[in-house]
Amino acid sequence: MAGEAQTATDYIQHHLQNMAYGKLPAGYTRADGTVLSESTWTMAHSSREAADMGFWAIHLDSLGWAIGLGLLFCFLFARAAKKATAGVPSGFQSFVELTVDFVDKLVKDTFQHRNSMVAPMALTIFVWVFLMNLMDLVPVDWLPMAAATAAGNDHLFFKVVPTTDLNVTLGMALAVFALMIFFSIREKGALGFIKELTLHPFHSGKWYVDIFLIPFNLLLELVSLIAKPVSLGLRLFGNLYAGEMIFILIAIVFGVGVLGFIGAAFLQLGWAIFHILVITLQAFVFMVLTTVYMSMAHDREDEHTTDH
Amino acid sequence: MNINLTLIGQSITFLVFVWFCWKYVWPALLGVMQEREQKIATGLEEAERAGKDLELAQRKAADQLKEAKAQAADIIDGANKRANQILDEAKQAAVEEGDRLKAAAKAEIEQEVNRAKEQLRSRVAALSVAGAEKILSVNIDAKAHDDLIDKLAAEL
Numbered sequence: 001m002a003g004e005a006q007t008a009t010d011y012i013q014h015h016l017q018n019m020a021y022g023k024l025p026a027g028y029t030r031a032d033g034t035v036l037s038e039s040t041w042t043m044a045h046s047s048r049e050a051a052d053m054g055f056w057a058i059h060l061d062s063l064g065w066a067i068g069l070g071l072l073f074c075f076l077f078a079r080a081a082k083k084a085t086a087g088v089p090s091g092f093q094s095f096v097e098l099t100v101d102f103v104d105k106l107v108k109d110t111f112q113h114r115n116s117m118v119a120p121m122a123l124t125i126f127v128w129v130f131l132m133n134l135m136d137l138v139p140v141d142w143l144p145m146a147a148a149t150a151a152g153n154d155h156l157f158f159k160v161v162p163t164t165d166l167n168v169t170l171g172m173a174l175a176v177f178a179l180m181i182f183f184s185i186r187e188k189g190a191l192g193f194i195k196e197l198t199l200h201p202f203h204s205g206k207w208y209v210d211i212f213l214i215p216f217n218l219l220l221e222l223v224s225l226i227a228k229p230v231s232l233g234l235r236l237f238g239n240l241y242a243g244e245m246i247f248i249l250i251a252i253v254f255g256v257g258v259l260g261f262i263g264a265a266f267l268q269l270g271w272a273i274f275h276i277l278v279i280t281l282q283a284f285v286f287m288v289l290t291t292v293y294m295s296m297a298h299d300r301e302d303e304h305t306t307d308h
Numbered sequence: 309m310n311i312n313l314t315l316i317g318q319s320i321t322f323l324v325f326v327w328f329c330w331k332y333v334w335p336a337l338l339g340v341m342q343e344r345e346q347k348i349a350t351g352l353e354e355a356e357r358a359g360k361d362l363e364l365a366q367r368k369a370a371d372q373l374k375e376a377k378a379q380a381a382d383i384i385d386g387a388n389k390r391a392n393q394i395l396d397e398a399k400q401a402a403v404e405e406g407d408r409l410k411a412a413a414k415a416e417i418e419q420e421v422n423r424a425k426e427q428l429r430s431r432v433a434a435l436s437v438a439g440a441e442k443i444l445s446v447n448i449d450a451k452a453h454d455d456l457i458d459k460l461a462a463e464l
Contacts, residue, residue, distance in 0.1 A: 018314075020310070020312070022312065022313075050310060051310055053310070053312065054310075054312070055311065055312050055313065056312065056313060057310065057312040057313060057314075058312060058313045058314050058317060059312070059314040062314055062318075063314050063317050063318065063321070066318060066321060067321055070321060070325045073325070073329075074325060074328050074329065074332075074333070077329070077333045077337070078328075078332050078333050080337065081332065081333050081336035081337045081340075082336065084336065084337060084340040085340065086340055086343035086344040086347055087344075089344075096337065097337065097340075097341055100334070100337045100338065100341065101341065104338065116330070116334075117326070117330050119334060120326065120329040120330040120333065120334035121326045121329070121330065123329055123333070123334065124322075124325050124326045124329040125326075128325060162318075165314065166311065167310075167311060167312060167314035167315040167317075167318060168314065168318045170311070170315055170318075171314065171315045171316065171317065171318025171319040171321075171322065172318060172319070172322045174315065174319050175318075175319040175320075175322040175323050175326075178319070
């Protein structure tokens, strides 16, 4: 695939490595044996280099595709919105309106508070995550090989599915988490938010008992609070990462003789068809959960659900 | 899998896209959709109203037709009556005229008869005189017997 003498392990590892741009410290021995005289911002040439860059690195491919697909969403929908008329809708406008209507109904069912931002956010999440997931259906080698050819570098790391990058999914989950806390505090006040964390679920009504219950409540509520963004990000990542992995494994089977090729073709087709469901479902789940979390952030009553 | 700056980058990107959709995409699309909904609702309402109007108009037209028919029947009735009346009058006039003609004819006939009687009488008188002359074989002095003859003639 991307190199004649590659083993299957190399191939898989190569496919799972993002194109990282980051800072390597002074005195660092690079993959080709050279030693850096001072700390440098550079492209990672190996997985080890990427790992050694630590937090101060950025995945150009994930972020690039994410931003690109997000811009595509914005461009298409903004154009549809600009061209939209109250007359008979046609072609793309119908499709856009169908999506908007679907999201709008869903948000209205789930989220009964007054906040004009939640529905557009749900739409953004649904379409954007769907588009990012959709990249998974492009055969695993096409875009990386095209990029490698274009760059003239056989070992260029290039992952095209942003949602198989934990940074991307957790990044979105963290943004949702931040909004959750922001709306919680805005709706209930800082004190209300702290009360929610400390006086639930165990509450006696007598302050001298409540004081002893606070540590337990805080522990439970914090775990429940933190679990929301983490599960939100990990769910999407896990599903897409596993799907990507299967595609990579099938791609390896393609190289194993005629029988392997035919078998892999069927596997590829089957998995791709199944994956259409998975990518849509995951985008949908991310959207619904975000809406539910927003609804919980706005809830003033003691309606604490434990699911997440 | 490394957690790095991409995380922050993606969070910011996410918020920017959400903000964009919130400000520029969602309100425009929803506005248009609601406007259309309104339009359709008004259209349906108007259609319903038009249907009712149509029904009303049809009923009105039917009423007017009925009225017109009744009027026509009245007119025809009147015309028939008038025609009969005219016919009767004509008949009566004809009968009267016939009677008058008949009476005139009768009077004339009577006159004719009378005249014929007169002639007949005078002829009979002459004939009787001639007869008597022959019988008597004498010339009757007409003058001498004029009185007699006249008496005879008057008796006829």
